[in-house]
Amino acid sequence: MATATSVIEDDPIEMLYERGVTDGFPVVPPTRARVDRMLAGAPWRQRDELIGILGPCLGKATVEKVAINAVMAGCKPEYFPVVLAGVEGLCDLRLCAHGLSITLMSGAPLAIINGPVRRKIGLNCGHNALGHGFRPNATIGRALRLVTMNIGGAKPHGVTKATMGHPGQYSFLVAEDEEASPLVPLHMERGFKKEDSVVTLFGATGMQQLVDFASNSAERLVTTLGRTIGGGLLSYKDYPLMSDTVLVLGPEHANTIARDGWSKADVRNYLYENITRPPDEAGARASGRAAKWMTPDGAIRKFRSPDTIMIVVAGGTAGRFSVVIPGWVSEELEGSSPVSHLIRLE
Amino acid sequence: MADDIMDPTGFDSQAQKAMAPRLKDLRGKTIGLLDIGFPNGNVFLDRVEEVLKTRYGVSEVVRKAKPSPARPAKEEVRRALIDGCDAIVEGVSS
Numbered sequence: 001m002a003t004a005t006s007v008i009e010d011d012p013i014e015m016l017y018e019r020g021v022t023d024g025f026p027v028v029p030p031t032r033a034r035v036d037r038m039l040a041g042a043p044w045r046q047r048d049e050l051i052g053i054l055g056p057c058l059g060k061a062t063v064e065k066v067a068i069n070a071v072m073a074g075c076k077p078e079y080f081p082v083v084l085a086g087v088e089g090l091c092d093l094r095l096c097a098h099g100l101s102i103t104l105m106s107g108a109p110l111a112i113i114n115g116p117v118r119r120k121i122g123l124n125c126g127h128n129a130l131g132h133g134f135r136p137n138a139t140i141g142r143a144l145r146l147v148t149m150n151i152g153g154a155k156p157h158g159v160t161k162a163t164m165g166h167p168g169q170y171s172f173l174v175a176e177d178e179e180a181s182p183l184v185p186l187h188m189e190r191g192f193k194k195e196d197s198v199v200t201l202f203g204a205t206g207m208q209q210l211v212d213f214a215s216n217s218a219e220r221l222v223t224t225l226g227r228t229i230g231g232g233l234l235s236y237k238d239y240p241l242m243s244d245t246v247l248v249l250g251p252e253h254a255n256t257i258a259r260d261g262w263s264k265a266d267v268r269n270y271l272y273e274n275i276t277r278p279p280d281e282a283g284a285r286a287s288g289r290a291a292k293w294m295t296p297d298g299a300i301r302k303f304r305s306p307d308t309i310m311i312v313v314a315g316g317t318a319g320r321f322s323v324v325i326p327g328w329v330s331e332e333l334e335g336s337s338p339v340s341h342l343i344r345l346e
Numbered sequence: 347m348a349d350d351i352m353d354p355t356g357f358d359s360q361a362q363k364a365m366a367p368r369l370k371d372l373r374g375k376t377i378g379l380l381d382i383g384f385p386n387g388n389v390f391l392d393r394v395e396e397v398l399k400t401r402y403g404v405s406e407v408v409r410k411a412k413p414s415p416a417r418p419a420k421e422e423v424r425r426a427l428i429d430g431c432d433a434i435v436e437g438v439s440s
Contacts, residue, residue: 012351021354030352059357068354099416151356242414333383333414 016072021150023142023170027072038067041077042084044346051084052091055098056160057153061087065151066143073143078121079136082199083143085343086111089201090144090152096336100203100328101154106166107328109148110204110246111141112312113175114187115197117343125177127316130207130248130323141171166206174314180251181313182258189264190340197343202246202310203328203336210322212253218260221253222270229324230275230302243327244308244338250315253322268306275302304332369433373403378431380419381411387438394435 012029016022028034039047047064054061063084070083090097090109100107113123124134132138154160162169178185187198210228215221229245247267249257257267276299293301303309308330315321329335369375377398381387391409398404408431410423418424427434 015351030354031350032352035352054356057357057359059355061356064352065354065356068352072354096416103416146354150354153355153357153359329414329416333416334412335414335416 020155021072021146023145023149025170027146028074030068030071034071035064035067038071038075038077038080039064041080042344044344045084051087054087054091054147054152055154056102059151059153061091061147061151066147069146069150070139070143073146074135074139075143076121076135076139079140079143081345082113082117082121082136082140082197082343083147085199085341086140086144086201087147088341089199089339090147092201092339092341094331094337095201095203095339096329097148097152097201097203100336101148101152102160103328104161104163105328106162106164106205108166108168108172108204109144110168110202110325111144111173112186112200112202112246112310113140113173113198113343114178114185114192114200115343116195117197117345118175118178120197120345123175125175125314126180127318129177129314129316130174137173137175138171141173145169145171168204168206172204174248174312176312177251177314180317181254183249183254183264183311183313186310186312187340192340192342197345198340199343200310200338200340202244202325202338203330204246204325205243205328207323207325210324211320212322213320216256218257218262218266219270221256222262222267223274225253225322225324226271226275226302229271229326230277242330242333242335244310244330245303245327246325247309247311248315248323248325249311249313250319250321250323251313251317252320254313264311265306267311268309271309272301272303272306276300277302304330310338366433371402372398372433374405375432376406376408376430377404378408378410378427378434380423380427380434380436381409382436382438383412383414383416384438387411390438391435 013026016027045063049063051061066087070080121136123136148154176185192198210225212221212224215224276295279300331337379391381391395407412419
């Protein structure tokens, strides 16, 4: 007769729960055979190669340890090169993944994927782009979280004591729909070639839906989007936010913008110039940090510069929606900067 | 079956650090106060400094700060506190 103890010993899924190495969902048991198959997804890497040291507990992110966590996340071997590039990004000190993983804020790295790898492995860029239902989207993001927990040592109620957390801490990934987009892809703006596959990690907090069914010009639309972003999202004690911003434009919104001849750079510049708040409404201290970003007439800018905004086009082709994903503490306060790493596919 | 399941962890969860020896009393000592950069931390630590000096006879307080809570203190700040103080208080959030 099965007892409670024998169930755990005989059931690897329960055993892994007991070991405290899951994100709350069941994980795929990382048997040697499964891990070997995962490693074969990137045969040009040696299993004992050290990718980097990962905080907060200074764990050693070797290729093999990453493969074990990728198996647990449910990744296929063909996703492994993306996971490896993502872990290179986590180990990139400019991202400050250490701080992001133990912050009181609702922090999680957002992984933005560009390039041919998206179609190669079936990443979803269309309807439900930031949602559930697609194995590569779900499991690659999840692998990065399991790596952060199991190699970096960032466990909730342990070193990690985020006040609220957010659901993106299970998996937070968006693939740009370069084929549907009328605008230049993010990785090319960041210096890569169109044919490069790239993962960009952004120190993010939660996300907010942006709705505009009415605007039929770029200027009106970007004004609406900017006022929603600028009005509702305060952080730290100063305004503007000491954090950067990712704006995910839905394709309908992107087409409205492109139809008026605007580029992503035009959107950024317009937001920087025009989205401001009066000091008393923003709760800003004019004599403090915020003075650096005051306009000539005494308002405070929402964005510290156009370069603090990254724009990605993704989502369904039906629906006049976009999404803003505000950042965590930025480099302005020695926090996080976005990092982009090449995904090597052979 | 358990032997076939590989270990996903990459850090030593059992590693222990020894506690620094505790001071027997604070009179005449030099205490370091590190503001970790949350809002109003300086206001609270100003009061801690005052109490340490007036109530506990601390002779000197060394004040240091991080620009934000996001990263560890710079090495020169750490050294100034570790080498120059008998004990350190680090904090605090608003």
